[in-house]
Structures are given as C-alpha cells and as structure tokens.
Amino acid sequence: MAEYKNILTVSGLKAYYKLDHFGITREVRAVDDITLSIRENEIYGIAGESSSGKTTLIKVLAAAIRPPLRIVEGSMTYRFGDKVIDPYKAGKDEVDAIRWKNLSYVMQGSMSVLNPVRRIRKSFEDFAFRPMGLPTREFWGRVETHLKRLNLSPDTLNSYPHELSGGMRQRMTIALATVCQPQFIIADEPTTALDVVVQKDVLVMLRDVQKQMGSSVVFVTHDMSVHANMADRIGIMYAGRLVEEGPTRTLFTAPKHPYTAHLVASLPRIGDRSPKAALEGRPPNLSDPPPGCRFHPRCPLAIDKCKVSVPPLEIVGESHRSACWRSDDVRPLTRFEGVREETL
Amino acid sequence: MTLLNVDKVGKRFPMGGILSRRHVDAVVDVSFALEAGRPEILTIIGESGSGKTTLARMILGLETPTEGAIVFDGQSVADIRSRAARLDFMRRVQPVFQNPFEAFNPLKQVDRYLEATARTLLGLKDRTAIDAAMDDALQKVGLSLREIKGRFAHELSGGQLQRVAIARALIPNPSLLIADEPVSMVDASLRMSIVNLLRDLRTNLNVTVIYITHDLATAYYFSDRIIIMQKGHVVEQGPARVILDTPEHPYSQLLKASVLAIDNPGRGELELADRSVAELAWSQTGQGRLVERADGRSVRVAGSG
Numbered sequence: 001m002a003e004y005k006n007i008l009t010v011s012g013l014k015a016y017y018k019l020d021h022f023g024i025t026r027e028v029r030a031v032d033d034i035t036l037s038i039r040e041n042e043i044y045g046i047a048g049e050s051s052s053g054k055t056t057l058i059k060v061l062a063a064a065i066r067p068p069l070r071i072v073e074g075s076m077t078y079r080f081g082d083k084v085i086d087p088y089k090a091g092k093d094e095v096d097a098i099r100w101k102n103l104s105y106v107m108q109g110s111m112s113v114l115n116p117v118r119r120i121r122k123s124f125e126d127f128a129f130r131p132m133g134l135p136t137r138e139f140w141g142r143v144e145t146h147l148k149r150l151n152l153s154p155d156t157l158n159s160y161p162h163e164l165s166g167g168m169r170q171r172m173t174i175a176l177a178t179v180c181q182p183q184f185i186i187a188d189e190p191t192t193a194l195d196v197v198v199q200k201d202v203l204v205m206l207r208d209v210q211k212q213m214g215s216s217v218v219f220v221t222h223d224m225s226v227h228a229n230m231a232d233r234i235g236i237m238y239a240g241r242l243v244e245e246g247p248t249r250t251l252f253t254a255p256k257h258p259y260t261a262h263l264v265a266s267l268p269r270i271g272d273r274s275p276k277a278a279l280e281g282r283p284p285n286l287s288d289p290p291p292g293c294r295f296h297p298r299c300p301l302a303i304d305k306c307k308v309s310v311p312p313l314e315i316v317g318e319s320h321r322s323a324c325w326r327s328d329d330v331r332p333l334t335r336f337e338g339v340r341e342e343t344l
Numbered sequence: 345m346t347l348l349n350v351d352k353v354g355k356r357f358p359m360g361g362i363l364s365r366r367h368v369d370a371v372v373d374v375s376f377a378l379e380a381g382r383p384e385i386l387t388i389i390g391e392s393g394s395g396k397t398t399l400a401r402m403i404l405g406l407e408t409p410t411e412g413a414i415v416f417d418g419q420s421v422a423d424i425r426s427r428a429a430r431l432d433f434m435r436r437v438q439p440v441f442q443n444p445f446e447a448f449n450p451l452k453q454v455d456r457y458l459e460a461t462a463r464t465l466l467g468l469k470d471r472t473a474i475d476a477a478m479d480d481a482l483q484k485v486g487l488s489l490r491e492i493k494g495r496f497a498h499e500l501s502g503g504q505l506q507r508v509a510i511a512r513a514l515i516p517n518p519s520l521l522i523a524d525e526p527v528s529m530v531d532a533s534l535r536m537s538i539v540n541l542l543r544d545l546r547t548n549l550n551v552t553v554i555y556i557t558h559d560l561a562t563a564y565y566f567s568d569r570i571i572i573m574q575k576g577h578v579v580e581q582g583p584a585r586v587i588l589d590t591p592e593h594p595y596s597q598l599l600k601a602s603v604l605a606i607d608n609p610g611r612g613e614l615e616l617a618d619r620s621v622a623e624l625a626w627s628q629t630g631q632g633r634l635v636e637r638a639d640g641r642s643v644r645v646a647g648s649g
Contacts, residue, residue, distance in 0.1 A: 049532075049534070195391040195558040196559070197391055197598060197599065198391070200604070200614075203604075203614060204615070225561075225604040229604050251609075252609035267561070268564070269561055269564075270560060270561055270603060273564070273565060276540070278503075278534060278535075278537030279534070279537075282504060283501060
C-alpha cells in the first residue's frame with residue numbers, strides 16, 4: 001500500500017450535544033466514534049443526509065465548537081509542515097495562529113455570510129490582514145493577484161454583497177477562504193443553493209484553487225453527483241457514524257455498505273428512465289438511536305446480528321473501509337458503462 | 345377540452361421610484377396548453393431569475409399577468425374575484441412549495457394544515473369526516489394520519505414533510521398540482537421518493553403536475569413535456585426525452601452540459617461548459633421567434649428563421 005502523508009488524524013472522536021435543563025439530561029450523539037485521516041493534497045468528500053452529523057463533524061474539525069456541543073472522547077491532530085497541533089489541547093493563542101492561515105472554512109449558506117453593510121474589501125481586511133502579517137500595500141497586492149488568478153475582477157472588492165449575484169458572492173467567499181493559501185480548507189455545502197450553471201462554475205473554481213495550492217479540502221454535501229466529480233476519497237456518514245470510506249470510484253462502482261449502494265443507485269441520470277427506488281423510513285433520532293447498527297431499520301440486508309451489535313469500521317480493500325456485518329453481500333445497484341471490469 | 349390554456353402570457357414588474365422608473369420583464373410571451381383527461385407532467389426548467397416561479401404564481405392567480413390570458417377550465421384566472429369563485433378554483437389547482445421547513449409554521453402541528461384545508465375547501469364540519477379526508481390524502485402519499493397527528497414540523501424528516509405538503513394539496517382532489525422546486529431542499533436520498541410520488545399521482549390519480557425545477561436529471565426521469573426558459577423567454581419546448589437527448593437551442597445545450605455527470609466517478613473530469621456555447625446562449629437571449637420542428641418541439645431561432 002502506498003504511503004500517504006496525513007495532514008489531519010482523528011481517532012475515536014466523540015462529540016455530543018449535552019443539554020441539562022431542570023435536572024433532565026439529554027444527549028445528542030451527533031459525532032460518534034469517528035476515526036479518519038485526511039491526506040495532503042486531496043479532496044475528501046463527506047456525504048450523508050440531513051441530521052447525519054456532517055455539519056457537527058466539520059465544526060469539530062474546524063475547532064469551532066460551542067456549548068452545548070462538547071468533545072467527549074478522542075483526539076484530533078493537525079500537522080502543518082513541522083507544526084503539530086491538537087486544537088483542543090493547545091492554548092487559545094496557538095489556535096488563533098493557525099486559523100485562516102493554515103486552516104480555513106467556507107461556510108454553509110455562504111450566500112449570506114458576507115457582512116451586508118460593509119464593502120467586500122473590508123471583509124478581506126477583517127479576515128485576512130492579521131493572519132497574513134504583511135504591510136498594507138503588499139497585502140492588497142497579494143489579494144488582487146489572488147483574485148485575478150481565480151478570474152475575479154479586483155474591482156468587485158469595492159462592491160457591497162447585495163450588488164453581486166449569488167454565484168459571484170459564493171466565489172468571493174471561496175477567494176476569501178483561500179487568500180492566505182491555507183493547507184487545509186473545510187467547505188460546508190458550498191453549492192447547495194446555486195443553480196446548475198453557476199454550481200459548475202463554483203466547483204471548477206474550487207478544484208482549480210485546490211490544484212494550484214496543493215492543499216487538502218474537506219468537502220461536505222449530500223449530493224453524490226457533486227462528490228463524483230470533486231472528491232478523491234469519500235466518507236459516508238449515517239446517524240453520526242462513518243459507515244464507509246474509500247476512493248470515489250470504488251464507492252460508486254463497488255460499494256461495501258448497503259447505504260452507499262442505495263445512495264449511488266438513487267441518482268437520476270439523463271438518458272436513463274429506469275425506475276429508481278427511494279430508501280424508505282427516516283433518519284434515526286440522534287438522541288435515541290436504534291441499538292446495534294444504526295442503519296438496520298432501513299436496511300434491506302439486515303439480519304438479527306445487526307439489531308444487537310455495532311459493526312466496526314473494517315478494512316475491506318485498499319484504502320477502503322466499511323462498517324457492515326454483511327459487507328461481502330453488498331452488490332452495486334447501478335452499472336457504470338464507462339467503467340471496465342478490471343478497474344473494479 | 346382544455347384544462348389550462350396559457351396564451352401569450354407576459355409579466356412586467358416596475359422597478360425604482362417615480363423618477364427612475366424601469367421595467368423588468370419577468371415572463372415574455374409564454375404559451376402552452378394542458379388537456380383535460382390526459383394527465384401529464386409538464387416540467388418548466390430554467391435557472392434562477394428565468395421567470396419560472398413568476399409563471400407559476402400567475403397560474404395560481406397570485407400575480408396578474410400584464411399581457412395575455414390564463415384560462416383554467418373556461419374561467420380566466422385573473423377574473424376570479426369573489427371568495428366562492430376563489431375557493432372553487434383552489435379546489436381544482438393546488439400548490440406545493442420549495443422548502444417544506446419554511447412552508448410549515450414550526451409552532452403548529454402539521455395536521456392542523458390538513459384540517460384547515462379540509463374544512464375550508466371541502467366544507468367538512470364533522471370530526472370523523474375530516475379525519476377520513478385527512479387519512480385518505482395521507483394514504484395517497486404513503487403516510488397515515490396515525491403517524492402524522494400531533495406532530496410538529498421538526499419531528500419529521502424533509503422528505504416526510506414534503507409528502508405532508510403534497511397530501512395537503514391532494515385533499516380537495518385537484519386536477520392540477522403546481523410543484524415549485526419540490527425536491528431542491530430535500531436530501532438527495534429522499535429526493536427520489538418525492539419524484540416517484542409525483543409520477544404515481546399522474547399515473548394512478550390522473551393529476552396533471554406542473555413541475556418547476558433546475559434539475560435536468562429528475563426532469564428527464566419522469567416528465568412528458570418540458571419548457572426551457574431563459575430570462576423570461578421560452579427557448580425550447582416540446583417532448584421531454586427528445587429535447588433532453590438532443591437539445592437544439594444553445595441555452596438548452598448549456599443547461600445539459602452543466603449537469604454533473606456521474607458516469608465516470610472519481611476521475612475529476614470536471615470541465616467548464618464550452619464557452620462559445622455559453623456565450624452564444626447569452627447573446628441570443630429573447631431573439632427571434634419560436635419555430636416548430638418535425639419532432640414535435642418548438643425552438644427559438646434567431647433572425648427571421
């Protein structure tokens with residue numbers, strides 16, 4: 001197996017929302033026992049439906065948690081060059097020092113994250129001036145070069161957010177998140193609210209930025225067709241757990257978890273009118289998840305064992321892990337004509 | 345017999361103050377007809393700002409067209425004035441909105457929406473009759489009153505909530521359902537359940553559906569006819585499969601090229617649509633006129649065509 005340099009290592013991470021009102025304690029296990037590592041220079045996609053804990057996971061990764069969300073167990077280590085840091089053990093100054101410079105974040109609904117009453121120039125100043133630590137003139141020179149590289153006109157810096165279209169604003173927030181050339185970028189549903197033509201522009205831009213800078217991107221969306229075109233590896237989340245992880249192509253062509261097989265099969269495609277079945281049932285309530293494998297109430301392959309014991313995330317192939325007792329019995333539900341047998 | 349006839353409809357919104365008055369043409373010269381007794385799924389495709397929602401609002405009678413006329417079952421929609429006529433129209437035409445989490449008040453149990461619809465549109469007063477009507481509609485979407493009663497919006501998943509919204513629309517047994525981006529806010533894994541449901545409504549309950557979307561893949565999956573709109577103009581309309589297999593207008597080609605293909609996953613073959621096609625599409629906005637083709641579609645052709 002090839003050796004990869006990891007930029008982020010997460011092991012046994014548990015982050016729960018703990019509510020304690022009038023003596024009644026409620027615990028929502030949004031991130032439950034997650035072990036994963038992100039390599040240098042890759043796009044790692046995280047997929048899963050709403051309330052599967054995707055957003056909580058990346059909040060934890062971004063070290064941006066607030067009560068009632070708490071880290072219960074586990075560790076998380078970033079390695080930026082020679083600097084090794086665990087944001088939850090390091091002091092506030094050390095975390096502030098990596099933020100935006102090494103670790104940046106394209107937020108969910110970035111359409112509306114720019115301050116509406118300040119020019120975009122000001123947002124760049126607020127976010128990037130201090131981490132970059134350059135003299136004013138050099139700083140603006142760097143910002144303008146960066147914008148030009150992303151095919152954005154530096155004149156847009158003088159506009160207010162409402163003067164720009166949704167796609168343009170989205171590209172500005174990506175430019176803002178990447179201006180310091182961070183090694184690690186977290187992108188939370190950056191294209192969900194955009195329509196098809198603009199969505200593709202934004203995705204192409206994000207890919208280009210990643211290629212130019214060689215940084216790692218954690219890309220979160222529930223849309224598998226976006227992952228198919230963006231991610232090098234994908235992690236599938238279900239009810240707060242990572243249920244399968246592997247190279248994009250492997251997950252699409254030879255999934256080893258029934259949930260993944262289903263997600264891939266339910267994608268509609270132009271030129272294909274065969275009936276597509278939807279998964280019945282609803283995602284489990286995270287404050288009271290089902291025992292055993294959390295997917296078993298909706299799983300077509302469930303056996304008695306699934307109802308009582310939790311399947312571990314085990315290696316089932318090269319860089320491929322799956323948490324299913326019956327992973328050997330999972331068959332892909334879709335055929336990809338472009339894929340030859342040998343690559344399976 | 346025509347169920348709905350949209351005849352050369354246009355909508356112009358005034359912008360700005362008295363001194364700097366400008367106009368925005370949201371919809372320009374749109375015509376199509378839906379036949380009664382022949383249920384179908386008509387998809388209206390276009391990106392944000394192409395006028396598809398304005399068109400839907402005009403069909404629902406929520407906006408008055410500035411040009412042309414919309415006639416539903418012999419009655420001009422814009423001329424509905426009295427409450428009785430309005431209720432009568434609402435019994436026949438029902439909307440489903442984009443975001444189910446915003447459509448329902450979070451502080452109200454969702455079955456109260458169903459109950460209110462049953463009371464006002466069906467005129468039911470008796471408790472058991474109301475419950476029966478509610479349960480009947482919920483059964484059609486694969487739910488039951490027992491599951492839904494007393495639940496709040498946050499207790500249901502997006503897919504379930506959207507089904508409740510469709511069940512509410514089905515209570516008066518409408519002949520036309522207008523679904524404005526019903527799946528864009530629903531998770532990809534639940535999306536197909538809504539899409540399949542709309543298809544079943546057409547096939548089994550004879551409901552005609554106007555499906556508004558920017559997602560070409562679901563449109564291809566289940567629609568019979570499509571209308572592609574660009575900046576308020578229809579650029580191509582006709583049989584769905586014919587158009588999506590071989591789009592003729594540059595804007596339709598641009599839309600098709602922007603769909604993310606999944607045929608070759610993980611190879612990162614993501615390229616921008618051909619710039620020349622895109623530029624041609626934008627330069628030809630609203631030019632020319634619709635010309636009929638032999639395969640049943642009409643395409644907007646520049647010049648005298």
